Amino acid sequence: MRPAASRARKMSNNYNDIPFGIRLLQSCSRQCPRFRAKKELCYKLSIFLLTFLAYVCYHMTRKPISVVKSVLHGNCSNTQARLHEAGDCGYAPFDGHDAKTLFGMLDSAFLFSYALAMFASGFIAERVSLRYFLSMGMILTGVFTYLFGLARTSNIHSIWYFILVQICAGICQTTGWPGVVTLVGRWFGKKKRGLIFGIWNSHTSIGNILGTLIAAYYVESDWALSFVVPGIIIAAVGFLLFLFLVDQPEIVGCYPQLAAQQERRLTNASDADDDEEQPRVNEASYVRSGYTRVQIDSISYRSAPTERTPILTRSHSETARARPAEGRPIGLVDALHIPGVVEFSLCLFFTKLVSYTFMFWLPLYIQSSSTFGPELSADLSTLFDVGGILGAIAAGYVSDLTGMSATICTVMLFFASPILLMYQQYGALSVTNSIVLLIIVGIFVNGPYALITTSVSAELGQHSSLEGNSNALATVTAIIDGTGSIGAAVGPLLAGFISSSSWQNVFYMLIIADLVAMLLLFRLVIRECGQLRRSYARIRIE
Numbered sequence: 001m002r003p004a005a006s007r008a009r010k011m012s013n014n015y016n017d018i019p020f021g022i023r024l025l026q027s028c029s030r031q032c033p034r035f036r037a038k039k040e041l042c043y044k045l046s047i048f049l050l051t052f053l054a055y056v057c058y059h060m061t062r063k064p065i066s067v068v069k070s071v072l073h074g075n076c077s078n079t080q081a082r083l084h085e086a087g088d089c090g091y092a093p094f095d096g097h098d099a100k101t102l103f104g105m106l107d108s109a110f111l112f113s114y115a116l117a118m119f120a121s122g123f124i125a126e127r128v129s130l131r132y133f134l135s136m137g138m139i140l141t142g143v144f145t146y147l148f149g150l151a152r153t154s155n156i157h158s159i160w161y162f163i164l165v166q167i168c169a170g171i172c173q174t175t176g177w178p179g180v181v182t183l184v185g186r187w188f189g190k191k192k193r194g195l196i197f198g199i200w201n202s203h204t205s206i207g208n209i210l211g212t213l214i215a216a217y218y219v220e221s222d223w224a225l226s227f228v229v230p231g232i233i234i235a236a237v238g239f240l241l242f243l244f245l246v247d248q249p250e251i252v253g254c255y256p257q258l259a260a261q262q263e264r265r266l267t268n269a270s271d272a273d274d275d276e277e278q279p280r281v282n283e284a285s286y287v288r289s290g291y292t293r294v295q296i297d298s299i300s301y302r303s304a305p306t307e308r309t310p311i312l313t314r315s316h317s318e319t320a321r322a323r324p325a326e327g328r329p330i331g332l333v334d335a336l337h338i339p340g341v342v343e344f345s346l347c348l349f350f351t352k353l354v355s356y357t358f359m360f361w362l363p364l365y366i367q368s369s370s371t372f373g374p375e376l377s378a379d380l381s382t383l384f385d386v387g388g389i390l391g392a393i394a395a396g397y398v399s400d401l402t403g404m405s406a407t408i409c410t411v412m413l414f415f416a417s418p419i420l421l422m423y424q425q426y427g428a429l430s431v432t433n434s435i436v437l438l439i440i441v442g443i444f445v446n447g448p449y450a451l452i453t454t455s456v457s458a459e460l461g462q463h464s465s466l467e468g469n470s471n472a473l474a475t476v477t478a479i480i481d482g483t484g485s486i487g488a489a490v491g492p493l494l495a496g497f498i499s500s501s502s503w504q505n506v507f508y509m510l511i512i513a514d515l516v517a518m519l520l521l522f523r524l525v526i527r528e529c530g531q532l533r534r535s536y537a538r539i540r541i542e
Contacts, residue, residue, distance in 0.1 A: 017251050019131060021243035040254045043246055047187045050245050051180040052203045054134060057234035058176040059207025060214070061145045061169070064226040065106065066360045066381075067215035070367050070374040071223050073099035091223075092157040102159060104496025107360050109163045111489030113170035118485050121174035122478020130179045130247035137175025138238025142231040144169035149227030181454065181477045187249060197454035198396020204450065205385035205392070205442075208359060212385075216378035335475045340406075343524050344452050347409065348484030350517035351449045353491035354416075354510045358384055358445065360492040365503060369428045383435055387442020392450035394443070404532065405456050406524035409448035413518040416444035417511045424507040448517070453481055487513075 018026075072094040094102055125133055147165050150156075188196055215226035246252055336342060362384060367377040395412065399405050423437040491513070498505045 017129070017248070019242070019244055019246065022246055022252070025244075039252075040249075043249070043252060043254055044187050046244065047183055047246065048200060050241055051183050052200055053237055054138060054241055055176055055180050055203040056207040056210065057138065057230075057237045058141065058173055059204050060211035061141055061227075061230045061234050062110075062173070062359070063208050063211025064145075064215040064230060065110075065148075066363050067212055067219055067374070067378045068223045068226050069094075069103055069364050070377065071219050073103075091152065093159045100496050100500055104493050105159070106162055106166050107492035107496065108489055109166040110170040110173075111356065111485060111492065113167040114173055115482055115485035115489050117171040117174040118177070118478050118482035122178045122475045122482070125175075125178040125182060125478070126475060130183060131242060131245045133175055134179040134245065135238045135242035137172050137179070138241065139235045140172040141169060141175075142233075142235030142238065144172060145227050145231035145234065149224035149231070152222075152224035177453070177481050178478045183245075183247060186247075187254075195393070195397045195400050198393040198399075198450065201392045201396070201450040201454045202389040205388035205446065208385040208388075209382040212363070212378050212382050216375045219374055219378070335479055338476065340456075340524060341476060341479060343406075343520055344456055345480045345483035347517045347520045348449065348452045348480055349487035350513040350520070351409075351413070351445070351452065351487075352484035353487035353513045354420075354445055355388075355449045356488035357491035357495045357506070357510060358441075361495050361499070361506075365499075365506075366434070369503065370434075380431075380434060380438065383438040384442040385446075387439040388446030388450065389442075390439070391443035391445070391447030392454075395447040395451040396455055399451060399455055402532075404525075404528040405451060406521045407528050409451060410518050410521050410525050412444045412447045413514050413521075416441070416448075417514045419444055420507055420511050420514070424504060445514075449484075453477075453484065456480075 073090040144165050211230055214229055218225035362381040363378045366372060366380050367374060395408055398408050419441055423441050427434045427437045494509060495506050498509060
């Protein structure tokens, strides 16, 4: 019994790893029995809000470039405007006829560095403290966002300066997604996961909206502030996470995964077919650790990583002796063998291609296809993200009801294609048409993208084939989002080249991408429909 008790104590509160802000709140709440009774709920709420706020800031810092493009390259009316100042013709080096190509280079520098670094980021995120990982990533993202705006005040006109800043910003941004998804996956069980992730994933659209509104506010007076203000905000929020983010439930005496597995065991005990889809929970011994009952044998907890945790693990033989194999973070190749990872990764490649093409080029498209100014065009583009919020919540809710994520994504992609064509044909005819169609496009374009990057990624990262290993979530998330991010890099790059000939051809490209994404999920849709038929047949027999 002593070794078990020792293990329980080791998994319990490691006071040195508890953030300073949490320690301060704990000392203030010792006399509050209500907090002690609802401790886990309070921590879950803090994780939900902090990760939500963090990724709002990540996306907020990605939007200014799409808004500022219309000012960096203006309409040249005279030779004097071509001076290296922010004049009628724009800001050098973006004041020439090759401006769209240069903008495509900037987008690609950011997105390709983001996509390639994402795979390494998932590897690192599983092996270090996510509190340090996220807070440092956010502060560095703020620094490089600030440096982009600094180019104007420092009179910098080198394209390579802007490209280098975009590359560094893209690398730092990769700390966000594996970190926040892993945290939410650790703290929240599978019950209503689709709805929770659907609501939570609205941070993407809210961040885009805030980034657009902030950038649009300054774009016509001083576009440098369109970058400086979001950079300062994300750095401040990164410091907030350093003070209050609890990255491991065990260090504060919470065990949400244990409760979720116990609930699953009780719910599915009489359903043999469902048992095959859920991780099996064996009978286990319990030990007392303060006021918390800890299940020892059913869940393999790693010691919480800290700033002293080595990024590279020990040799295989040493690791095997130190801890059981199922507790180790998995490699990229092992993660690819999880059923559904390859299909959803490739699907996300094309869905994210469409979403990010809208994200980086929509304000400029609205301005070029209408008589609206830069600020109004930017404001109208936020309606695409409003639709994205609705689409994410709807997709997550229906996914919870049906359990058919691939089918939901396929249906939404099917309707997205004709709606894209409708927006291209009729969106510029009136403001009302533009508003209604942009919201509808946002629903059907961002719905599948949001579902795959959140609920589906978390589900696959805790798949039954992992045999209870909860340490694979960051790697699976990085593979899916990293593959999607390559598509996100390709889309704006192609749009930059294709738009030079015709915006209509850009929409044809987006429609083809949606159709390919839909076809990639066809095998999973057939499997889900087969499972649904077997479920109905079993109900009729009973």
